[in-house]
Amino acid sequence: MGKGWFKTHRVLWKKPIWTGSTPEQKVVLMTLLSMANYEYRQWEWKGKVYTVRAGQTITSLASLQEECGKNISVQQIRTALKRLEKYGFLTNESTNENRLITIVNWDDYQQYEHAETTNLTTDQQGTNKAVTTKKNYKHYKHYKNKRIRSFAYANPVQEYQLDLTKGEAL
Missing domain, CATH: 1.20.5 (Single alpha-helices involved in coiled-coils or other helix-helix interfaces)
Incomplete structure (x- = not known):
């Protein structure tokens, strides 16, 4: 995970995606916000070129579980991802190697002032x-x-x- 900070807009605390979430789902949500890139980024890994925009991250369930910390299972992460996707908070594109997660309203949460x-x-x-x-x-x-x-x-x-x-x- 990169160094630095990210914002969480107060409007998030009032939305059903937060108020109706379990503590584990909130951990996944905050972890995904912290993992998301804050700017365009491109790199090569194992001969393949990867590109992400601001608000996106490429990860795996195992990596996400490691970032979330203790007592968060892979099944809880899957459930949280489905819930966050259902509410329109993110999109989740999965392949056999990794998954691209995009925070849909990244700019709304991270407006630069x-x-x-x-x-x-x-x-x-x-x-x-x-x-x-x-x-x-x-x-x-x-x-x-x-x-x-x-x-x-x-x-x-x-x-x-x-x-x-x-x-x-x-």
């Missing part, structure tokens, strides 16, 4: 920096006036600078 988040974050940083700069400037003015008065008496010839971000003398 990166562009919106980036713009929002950039705008927030700009706004927050402006506010922070004003606060630092006020602090700087107070600190500067206070330090110059006391510093001028102690050492009138020596120059000094303030770091505006920290309000400390350099």
Whole structure:
């Protein structure tokens, strides 16, 4: 199984496919979500070229059982696959060597909001920096006036600078 993360949209928890499932069926569902590829992928294995799209995985019942963990039988996996297929959550194409499982609404469950988040974050940083700069400037003015008065008496010839971000003398 690949590294990284996947999303589970909250709408899934309200659907009959989740609310009416046994714990074992829920384990199979979540395992399949975690196994699905997040992007187009192509590779060669035993002389045969395999291609999968986002939301697909090529596996076997034995591999799926291993990924699901303890106490999940092959029969429970078959039952879960039939149920998930009946509800339109996935398609299951089986051959004598492997099976191609496709999460039907993969894009709905894994929508990427990166562009919106980036713009929002950039705008927030700009706004927050402006506010922070004003606060630092006020602090700087107070600190500067206070330090110059006391510093001028102690050492009138020596120059000094303030770091505006920290309000400390350099």
